[in-house]
Amino acid sequence: MPPRPHANPLFLRDEELRQGIEMLFYAYRDFTSEPDTILAKYKFGRAHHRVIYFVGRYPGMAVSDLLNILKITKQSLSRVLGQLVREEFISQRQGTRDRRQRLLELTEKGRELERQLTQNQRERIARAYREAGADAVEGFRKVMLGVMSSDGDRDRFERSGPPRR
Amino acid sequence: MPPRPHANPLFLRDEELRQGIEMLFYAYRDFTSEPDTILAKYKFGRAHHRVIYFVGRYPGMAVSDLLNILKITKQSLSRVLGQLVREEFISQRQGTRDRRQRLLELTEKGRELERQLTQNQRERIARAYREAGADAVEGFRKVMLGVMSSDGDRDRFERSGPPRR
DNA sequence: CATATATGTCAACATGACTGACATAACTTC
DNA sequence: GAAGTTATGTCAGTCATGTTGACATATATG
16 A cells, blocks of 8 residues: 655655654564563563663663663653562662662573563664665664754764774 | 673674664654654544554555554554544545445544644654765665564565666 | 454453652762 | 752552453455
């Protein structure tokens, strides 16, 4: 069912932008689908995945760091994080610099689940990168950075990486 | 809070793939945030947006077409679609080829809301495309197509577009 | 005629967001 | 050292959006 033709001279631009919108939808839908299935076996949802992922990514991060990344309320986070701590996927220790902080880490059990969930998404990205090629990956990165709202998030992706020729 | 260093020789590849995962998360989070705020004024959610968007994109589509795109159950769709029809954002008419079908279209009210919601996302994409440049956009498209699971979805994005030089 | 398809409906449930209010401990500032 | 701010947690209620399962109707197709 292709989109209907259109006489408007702005059509090409509008069509291109709509395709961008839709690509984000389809890609994200498929990107989350298989991890969701794995999570269901543990009676967890996508929110648990995000917490596990970022705690694995930044071991020793504080609760407030996680809130800044996820941009949800602490009450929302509290439910999933509480479950993950009680079921021993995540451990907490008091901060030394600031003893109010609870620093988060994956337990061995948590690392195991993280690997299982993330492997799936890593493979999907790896396949897409491989098929698209290195230049395409660079373009993908540029566009994705542009879609984000904040410089703070963009800064997470600074390229220390290969020198540009 | 940069990721901790790592001695594993696969680090660069793993780091690159993880950045891909995270870019999808941050971009999607920000991509949906402003439309969500607009929708809240109508007491609608993201699911309503998706329905309005795709009905606007493919006027006269059947319910089953929408289910194939959204990949949710008909019961889930029924709730939001029912609201949108009752509140006259979407109209239904019987199919002629197959009279069991209910063909969906936006009403004027629906088109108005669709414009409001989509304009926001179009502008975000337009800005990202403009800043990244044409080659980057082509790379972005390639990678996004690769992330999708099905050829059926990839086919929605066939380039009839500008002849390659 | 028999079967499959397109659609809808009712009910129950889980997840993950939200707001608002309140509490405690620890850090920072005057 | 008192006052204010920050980091975190908790209780309670609400809403949106997904799920499964069962059943119903009209229409199309073999």
